[in-house]
Amino acid sequence: MxxxxxxxxxxxxxxxxxxxxxxxxxxxxxxxxxxxxxxxxxxxxxxxxxxxxxxxxxxxxxxxxxxxxxxxxxxxxxxxxxxxxxxxxxxxxxxxxxxxxxxxxxxxxxxxxxxxxxxxxxxxxxxELTGIKEPGSIIEIDIKDRMGVIYDIGKVFKNLNIKIVSISIYPNAVKKDHKIIVLRIDAMNPLIAIEKLKESGFNVLDPSEMS
CATH class of the missing domain: 3.10.580.10 (CBS-domain)
Structure with missing residues (x-):
C-alpha cells in the first residue's frame, strides 16, 4: 500500500x-x-x-x-x-x-x-489490511514454509465458496522453518472450513493451544 x-x-x-x-x-x-x-x-x-x-x-x-x-x-x-x-x-x-x-x-x-x-x-x-473492520472469522494454520502453500489453502476455500478477506503470515517462534498463517474469512462459523483444512492435511491451531 x-x-x-x-x-x-x-x-x-x-x-x-x-x-x-x-x-x-x-x-x-x-x-x-x-x-x-x-x-x-x-x-x-x-x-x-x-x-x-x-x-x-x-x-x-x-x-x-x-x-x-x-x-x-x-x-x-x-x-x-x-x-x-x-x-x-x-x-x-x-x-x-x-x-x-x-x-x-x-x-x-x-x-x-x-x-x-x-x-x-x-x-x-x-x-484495514487485516480485515478486522469487516465481519467474519479468524483461522490460524501452522505450516512448513514451502512454495505453493497459499495456493493450496486457497483451493480449499474456493471449493467451499468462502471468501478469504485477508492473509497475514508470521514466523513460528517455536518451530524452525514453520510459519503461522492467519486467515480472516467471510464466514461467521468457521467450523466447516476448519474441518476441510484438516482433511487436506493442514494443521489448524486451536487458540487454547497457542499459549
Whole structure:
C-alpha cells in the first residue's frame, strides 16, 4: 500500500515565526497532535508535537504564561525530521515509526509538504489490511514454509465458496522453518472450513493451544 493512499492532504502547517499560542490553538481547533513548521519559502524547517509544546511551558507554574506562549516555534521545533514520499510503501515507513518512536511523518515531494502520516493513520491501515473492520472469522494454520502453500489453502476455500478477506503470515517462534498463517474469512462459523483444512492435511491451531 502506498503512502499517498493513507496520508492526510493537504496538511496544516505553521511558520517558524509563529508562536506556541498559535500552535496550541491549531491543535485544539483541528484535534491534531503534530504540526510541520515551514520557512519563508514554504519549505519544511521542522516539526512540533503537543509534547514539544508542553515541555516548552515550564514557566507557566511561575506565572510567566504570556512570555511562554509568545515563544516562536522555530526555537522549540525539532529540525531533524523523518520524512517520506507519497509513493513510498506504508510497510517501509512503519519501520521508521517503530525504530525512531515518532508520532508523525511529513510526506514530501522535493522540499514541499504534500501530506502527513500519523500513528493513528498507521493503526487504521493495520486494521484495514487485516480485515478486522469487516465481519467474519479468524483461522490460524501452522505450516512448513514451502512454495505453493497459499495456493493450496486457497483451493480449499474456493471449493467451499468462502471468501478469504485477508492473509497475514508470521514466523513460528517455536518451530524452525514453520510459519503461522492467519486467515480472516467471510464466514461467521468457521467450523466447516476448519474441518476441510484438516482433511487436506493442514494443521489448524486451536487458540487454547497457542499459549
Amino acid at each position: 502506498l503512502v499517498e493512499r493513507i496520508m492526510t492532504s493537504p496538511v496544516e502547517t505553521l511558520h517558524v515565526n509563529d508562536t506556541i499560542h498559535e500552535a496550541m490553538n491549531m491543535m485544539s481547533r483541528l484535534s491534531i497532535r503534530h504540526i510541520p513548521i515551514v520557512d519563508d519559502e514554504n519549505n519544511l524547517a521542522g516539526i512540533i508535537s503537543d509534547k514539544d509544546v508542553n515541555l516548552a511551558l515550564p514557566s507557566i507554574a511561575n506565572g510567566d504564561t504570556d512570555l511562554s506562549l509568545d515563544l516562536e516555534l522555530g526555537k522549540i521545533m525539532r529540525q531533524q525530521v523523518t520524512t517520506c514520499h507519497p509513493l513510498d510503501f506504508v510497510e517501509e515507513i512503519a519501520k521508521d515509526f517503530y525504530h525512531f518512536a515518532i508520532g508523525a511523518i511529513p510526506v514530501m515531494r522535493g522540499k514541499k509538504i504534500v501530506g502527513i502520516v500519523t500513528q493513528k493513520d498507521m493503526l487504521n491501515t493495520f486494521l
